[in-house]
Amino acid sequence: MQRFSALRLLGHGLTGHKHWRQSWRHPEPKREYDVVIVGGGGHGLATAYYLAREHGMTNIAVVEKGWIGGGNTGRNTTIVRSNYLWDEAAHLYEKSLKLWEGLSHELNFNVMFSQRGVMNLAHSLQDVRDAERRANANVLNGIDSEILTPEQIRQKVPLISISPTARYPVLGATFQPRGGVARHDAITWGYARAADALGVDIIQNCEVTGVLKESGHVVGVETTRGVIRARKVGVVAAGHSSVIAQMAGLRLPIESHPLQAFVSEPCKPALDTVVMSNAVHAYISQSDKGEFVVGAGIDGYNGYSQSGGYNVIEGAVAAIVELFPTLSRIRLMRQWGGIVDVAPDACPIIGLTPLKGLYINCGWGTGGFKSTPGSGWVLAHTIAHNRPHELNLPFTLERFSSGALIDEHGAAGVAH
Amino acid sequence: MSTPNATTSHLQEGLTVNSSRRLNFKFNGRSYQGVVGDTLASALLANGVIVVGRSFKYRRRRGIVSDGAEEPNAIVQLGSGATTVPNIRATQVMLYEGLEATSVNKGYSLDFDLRAIIRLAGRFMPPGFYYKTFMSPKKLWPFYERLIRLSAGLGEIPKSPDPDLYDSINAHCDILVVGGGIAGLSAALTAGLAGARVIITEQQPLWGGALLGRPETVVGLSSKKWIEQVIDRLKGMKEVKLLPNCCLFGAYDHHFYTACETRYPPGITIPEGEVRERVWKIRARQVIHATGAIERPLLYKNNDLPGIMLAGAVSAYINRWDITLSRHAVVFTNNDSGYRAACDLVRSGASVVVVDPRAASETNRYAKWSDQNRVEILNQSWITEARGTLRVRSVIVKRSGEGNQQFEFTCDLLAVSGGWNPVLHLYAYSGGKPLFDEQRGCFVPNAKIEGQQQIGAANGSFSLAACLNEGVEAGIHALFECGYSASVPETTEIESVEEQPILPFWRLAESGGEQFIDLQNDTKVADIELAVAEGYRSIEHIKRYTLLGFGTDQGKMGNIVGMAVAAGLLKQTIPETGTTTFRPPYTPVTFGAIAGRHVGPLFDTVRKTAFHSWHCSHGAEFEDVGQWRRPWYYPREGETMQQAVNRECLTARNQVAMIDASTLGKIDIQGPDAVTFLDRIYTNGWGNLKPGRCRYGLMLGEDGMVMDDGVTTCLGPNHYLMTTTTGGAARVLGWMERWLQTEWPELKVYFTSVTDHWATISVSGPFARKTFEQVCEQVDLSSASFPFLSFREGVVAGVPTRIFRISFSGELGFEINVNANAAQGVWDAIWEAGQEYGITAYGTETMHVLRAEKGFIIVGQDTDGSVTPIDLGMNWIVSKKKDFIGRRSLARADTKREDRKQLVGLLTSDPARVLPEGAQLVANPDEPLPATMIGHVTSSYWSENIGRSIALALVRGGHQKEGQRIYVRNRDGETIAVNISSSVFFDPEGERQNV
Numbered sequence A: 001m002q003r004f005s006a007l008r009l010l011g012h013g014l015t016g017h018k019h020w021r022q023s024w025r026h027p028e029p030k031r032e033y034d035v036v037i038v039g040g041g042g043h044g045l046a047t048a049y050y051l052a053r054e055h056g057m058t059n060i061a062v063v064e065k066g067w068i069g070g071g072n073t074g075r076n077t078t079i080v081r082s083n084y085l086w087d088e089a090a091h092l093y094e095k096s097l098k099l100w101e102g103l104s105h106e107l108n109f110n111v112m113f114s115q116r117g118v119m120n121l122a123h124s125l126q127d128v129r130d131a132e133r134r135a136n137a138n139v140l141n142g143i144d145s146e147i148l149t150p151e152q153i154r155q156k157v158p159l160i161s162i163s164p165t166a167r168y169p170v171l172g173a174t175f176q177p178r179g180g181v182a183r184h185d186a187i188t189w190g191y192a193r194a195a196d197a198l199g200v201d202i203i204q205n206c207e208v209t210g211v212l213k214e215s216g217h218v219v220g221v222e223t224t225r226g227v228i229r230a231r232k233v234g235v236v237a238a239g240h241s242s243v244i245a246q247m248a249g250l251r252l253p254i255e256s257h258p259l260q261a262f263v264s265e266p267c268k269p270a271l272d273t274v275v276m277s278n279a280v281h282a283y284i285s286q287s288d289k290g291e292f293v294v295g296a297g298i299d300g301y302n303g304y305s306q307s308g309g310y311n312v313i314e315g316a317v318a319a320i321v322e323l324f325p326t327l328s329r330i331r332l333m334r335q336w337g338g339i340v341d342v343a344p345d346a347c348p349i350i351g352l353t354p355l356k357g358l359y360i361n362c363g364w365g366t367g368g369f370k371s372t373p374g375s376g377w378v379l380a381h382t383i384a385h386n387r388p389h390e391l392n393l394p395f396t397l398e399r400f401s402s403g404a405l406i407d408e409h410g411a412a413g414v415a416h
Numbered sequence B: 001m002s003t004p005n006a007t008t009s010h011l012q013e014g015l016t017v018n019s020s021r022r023l024n025f026k027f028n029g030r031s032y033q034g035v036v037g038d039t040l041a042s043a044l045l046a047n048g049v050i051v052v053g054r055s056f057k058y059r060r061r062r063g064i065v066s067d068g069a070e071e072p073n074a075i076v077q078l079g080s081g082a083t084t085v086p087n088i089r090a091t092q093v094m095l096y097e098g099l100e101a102t103s104v105n106k107g108y109s110l111d112f113d114l115r116a117i118i119r120l121a122g123r124f125m126p127p128g129f130y131y132k133t134f135m136s137p138k139k140l141w142p143f144y145e146r147l148i149r150l151s152a153g154l155g156e157i158p159k160s161p162d163p164d165l166y167d168s169i170n171a172h173c174d175i176l177v178v179g180g181g182i183a184g185l186s187a188a189l190t191a192g193l194a195g196a197r198v199i200i201t202e203q204q205p206l207w208g209g210a211l212l213g214r215p216e217t218v219v220g221l222s223s224k225k226w227i228e229q230v231i232d233r234l235k236g237m238k239e240v241k242l243l244p245n246c247c248l249f250g251a252y253d254h255h256f257y258t259a260c261e262t263r264y265p266p267g268i269t270i271p272e273g274e275v276r277e278r279v280w281k282i283r284a285r286q287v288i289h290a291t292g293a294i295e296r297p298l299l300y301k302n303n304d305l306p307g308i309m310l311a312g313a314v315s316a317y318i319n320r321w322d323i324t325l326s327r328h329a330v331v332f333t334n335n336d337s338g339y340r341a342a343c344d345l346v347r348s349g350a351s352v353v354v355v356d357p358r359a360a361s362e363t364n365r366y367a368k369w370s371d372q373n374r375v376e377i378l379n380q381s382w383i384t385e386a387r388g389t390l391r392v393r394s395v396i397v398k399r400s401g402e403g404n405q406q407f408e409f410t411c412d413l414l415a416v417s418g419g420w421n422p423v424l425h426l427y428a429y430s431g432g433k434p435l436f437d438e439q440r441g442c443f444v445p446n447a448k449i450e451g452q453q454q455i456g457a458a459n460g461s462f463s464l465a466a467c468l469n470e471g472v473e474a475g476i477h478a479l480f481e482c483g484y485s486a487s488v489p490e491t492t493e494i495e496s497v498e499e500q501p502i503l504p505f506w507r508l509a510e511s512g513g514e515q516f517i518d519l520q521n522d523t524k525v526a527d528i529e530l531a532v533a534e535g536y537r538s539i540e541h542i543k544r545y546t547l548l549g550f551g552t553d554q555g556k557m558g559n560i561v562g563m564a565v566a567a568g569l570l571k572q573t574i575p576e577t578g579t580t581t582f583r584p585p586y587t588p589v590t591f592g593a594i595a596g597r598h599v600g601p602l603f604d605t606v607r608k609t610a611f612h613s614w615h616c617s618h619g620a621e622f623e624d625v626g627q628w629r630r631p632w633y634y635p636r637e638g639e640t641m642q643q644a645v646n647r648e649c650l651t652a653r654n655q656v657a658m659i660d661a662s663t664l665g666k667i668d669i670q671g672p673d674a675v676t677f678l679d680r681i682y683t684n685g686w687g688n689l690k691p692g693r694c695r696y697g698l699m700l701g702e703d704g705m706v707m708d709d710g711v712t713t714c715l716g717p718n719h720y721l722m723t724t725t726t727g728g729a730a731r732v733l734g735w736m737e738r739w740l741q742t743e744w745p746e747l748k749v750y751f752t753s754v755t756d757h758w759a760t761i762s763v764s765g766p767f768a769r770k771t772f773e774q775v776c777e778q779v780d781l782s783s784a785s786f787p788f789l790s791f792r793e794g795v796v797a798g799v800p801t802r803i804f805r806i807s808f809s810g811e812l813g814f815e816i817n818v819n820a821n822a823a824q825g826v827w828d829a830i831w832e833a834g835q836e837y838g839i840t841a842y843g844t845e846t847m848h849v850l851r852a853e854k855g856f857i858i859v860g861q862d863t864d865g866s867v868t869p870i871d872l873g874m875n876w877i878v879s880k881k882k883d884f885i886g887r888r889s890l891a892r893a894d895t896k897r898e899d900r901k902q903l904v905g906l907l908t909s910d911p912a913r914v915l916p917e918g919a920q921l922v923a924n925p926d927e928p929l930p931a932t933m934i935g936h937v938t939s940s941y942w943s944e945n946i947g948r949s950i951a952l953a954l955v956r957g958g959h960q961k962e963g964q965r966i967y968v969r970n971r972d973g974e975t976i977a978v979n980i981s982s983s984v985f986f987d988p989e990g991e992r993q994n995v
């Protein structure tokens, strides 16, 4: 891999940037691999990278039906935090956050992880109780977490209206200083480049159309670029996970919904923190280009078209204007949607399946960007050792038959 | 039509340029004059202002290049103070008296910008440079990021809240026509004549579209006359709605469209009560896209110099705004439309050279014209470079053949036409996949989308005749689809002119230097080359890596060129390379307009009970519960919250007290299968509930977790009234409907929300009966004839009511439901009657304390979606005899575990210490982090009645741990010892409610 550094950049600048090498190869698929990962989003690429890097498996292909990172990885609002309520979730997301903190270095690709802090607002007395509960749990789990008063909120984010006469006045907030945002494309490209350098084949424009089974074992996939055999197949396809599982004859407890987001026209920096509000439902940050990046709630119906209803956008915009009255005159510039994979308890499903040779990683729903490194890391471990790591042990499919759900949504009420 | 007529706003006056009416305006602090009918852009050009801003990345000076939505350079901040608006395109704002604008990126001044030094560093800042650097030392990244952020953004957000009003409106029509150019007007006229309900929207204040910039003859009239005539006719049709100044920005499923009408220009102070912008939400049966086309630029060195404009814009500024742009102009065009600009330039007195890469053709209809006007046409020639520092001064032209001659022409204007891109945004938003038409050199609509037609330039048909005819045809087709019979408007044949085909070309291998594709983001040909070299092959990757099309114009001008350049580099065809996804909105839309009236108090309408003003006049403090505003407590003069709550609690247990319980959800359930339904939705059985009796019920999700609770009463045969939690009312009704409609459609049962119809007063306490007796007629209130958990109809204070003997405080209590309109009198009567017993009103806080003393849960506070009835110690309510939602889940291994988190009471060693709610519980207070948490405090209060603090908590295996000591461990490190107790702190036998 050609290393990146400021010095390199200078050197290439002097020679007119004619000698940069390609970031990853564009190989033809081989007939057979040790592992095929279905889905070239952040999670799939990270899985391949950690398989190669941590477990020495390099005969790996990542097959992607379109272009890598074109799914939710390239469509999300990039909030990264680990202040989850339940121990199981907190440990998993914290592992991920720790990996984020060293990622630019590790991948030699600046993923622009900006730890500008994430704030979750509380608008009712119950919100405040929940905030206290979560902040206490976070701290006892070794995760940075603070409670802010309205005045402290105003100091950090002067843009927020903390007027007590607001429809849903801001009563307080939890704050995770180590949380923040990152550049979504960079995580795709960074992992792709690093995985490729370790020998992983990244195969784009290659849609999986069937799962090959021999005597009950999964032994490969059928694709639009031919049959690819594999000893192990990992399905990491977010909103389409259940579609691929279906090809293998497996039913997943996943519903796919559109989730929408939008950005404003770029403005001079005015918001340095990520602000989320569940009660009025919207979340916002300002990108390094100056756009206000806003996420909405999921559309109620199930579907696979990457666009949602206008009413959801109306709701999110109204919430933003309500919280940030000075943003009323800025303009929405671009709007899009992704298909999120929602599990009944709003937690991921990572582990083995009833089919030998088939592994899944899905159910991240509205909040899996932040877990990209951690998710890849535990799935790589699971595939390599054929059993879950202790971090994802609570997140296997079995919980839906045992009942050991981890209801992050119901309890903390915080998505994304 | 039922939609209100947009009153003529400021914008509709003086549409055509009226040079006798002058307007003063300021740009970058300097004063200028324009005329009515000017846009800011035309006024600036008329004043000879060439440089209007600097580019985002390299801070290069830039001038106006277009006359519309595609403008990447002329981006200004309009107005100041609370009414300022950032990032307005000068080409899209009509001039008004006193307009003030500043370039969003101008540095110290447009002439001097420190950051322009960045240009020198530019060679070290290729696309994606930030991915390659700023990585070490790690510590410094936050510092680098701050540097990057310093140059972020275009305009500034206002400093104070928006003073303006916005709204939105729903509209329905047979035929929606998007675009008021010749094609759209012709379609609207056809549709209107047949009597169809038509809406036609046009983003500009003026009707006519591209025709405005072209003096042509249409059906024997001058284009201006023709437009006027059509508009007059349309205005006379009562089913036709004309919406100028209204940009259609989104297309959604089932022919749902969104458009934003600008009623007052940005940056202006608008009259009180007026609406600045209005979003139209239009549902149409048939839609006709007549959205026109946008001209493409061409690539050559320094193609971003001020003084280089799109040829169509040059024509428009000359014809529509009567501006003399140039004395020596060069036109660079690969298609015939550039010649129109050449003609217009000649007419306005300029000397013109036309550079055309196509071979000279015999049939060239401009040959004679060029001879007559001494216009030099250079065929088979290309511009390879533009020269100049502050603006374009000359161009270098290369001619192929005979030794590749090279010429330099001096000029003060370069007009460019690289062909036209149909505006296919709406088609693409609806899922259409445009097709590249080699012959016309542009993307055109491909497969038809049901209910949609693209016509005119939007369909790749660029001649006037085609636009007019396609308008008529589309109108007829849409009418037919809507069931109207059409009469064809009289048209005369327009002479169709023979055009020489376009020679699309994207890039000259030999012209090096800086060739810009996306002017706002400074994306250059070299950037695309780099992206491709680095392996970014998908057009989406290339776009993201180079930021192509990420500016406020969203690539309207440059994207297709960029894609074609990428295709060339990838050695692919343009169709193989494809386009990036078009995303709404077509042009940016103000947040405030989208929010409409849903701001401030109307953001989410506050629900108030029938007694709200009474609560206010009795000094209540309020709490938001769901959408409701509920009294929290009623402090008397000088009381703290705690004192008020203590007083309310004591009175409620020792005397009599009343609470407004109207917000509890009420669902009327009727039908022969009502009991069957209740049996399935609640954990307990309902078969034996007699008319006149009430029962508490618990509802679970499919996962077996507690979801809601409340009392349901049998009002009569097959007739029940269910109550739900305040916050859960809508969710529960939706839940019940979902099961009924999707799973059990065979059940005959009907639900009606009656929450707002009935106001609810709960009177409780030892003197509740004595109080209530005084106002209640016709009902024997004695325990014997009206026992606990039963229901009677009676008259209270002269009003028919429903009376329930239930209580949430554990005291003797009556809950009275009364028609909300007559409720205040009943409340007053009870209040009066209770005076002699010292009655108090209490709010949610006291209610919480009283129920906690009794160990009654609040769903959502003591439960969180992970709690079963067994965890709550409510095994008694879970039927073993029947099936119900959640039952199977309760049998799962994990749900049956003994050591689940279970509801218990907690007592602090220090009775005065009230635990913080949300505190985590540990067995070992000294364990290093991460510590093992065994539960948390769900509710915690000072109980004046018991004389100590009490708390409820969920604790792992708590039911087996009564009496054991555990600890609260706070995040600040403090630990508090507590003992696990029963969750019932008061009247454990429950005697008091039965008296």
Ligand SMILES: Cc1cc2nc3c(=O)[nH]c(=O)nc-3n(C[C@H](O)[C@H](O)[C@H](O)COP(=O)(O)OP(=O)(O)OC[C@H]3O[C@@H](n4cnc5c(N)ncnc54)[C@H](O)[C@@H]3O)c2cc1C
Residues within 6 Å of the ligand: A038, A039, A040, A041, A042, A043, A044, A063, A064, A065, A066, A067, A068, A069, A070, A071, A072, A073, A074, A075, A076, A077, A078, A079, A080, A206, A207, A208, A209, A236, A237, A238, A239, A240, A244, A259, A260, A261, A295, A336, A337, A338, A339, A340, A364, A365, A366, A367, A368, A369, A370, A371, A416
């Ligand atoms: C609008 C929006 C906002 C969000 N905001 C946040 C946020 O702020 N913070 C956060 O943490 N998370 C957020 N998320 C969630 C987050 O984006 C996802 O959880 C995460 O990116 C999932 O990554 P992934 O790699 O699993 O999926 P994806 O990136 O979707 O990758 C799956 C890949 O599988 C491919 N695929 C599908 N079917 C096939 C097939 N048959 N053959 C081959 N390939 C196939 C797809 O093309 C896709 O590239 C948001 C999501 C959305 C949509």
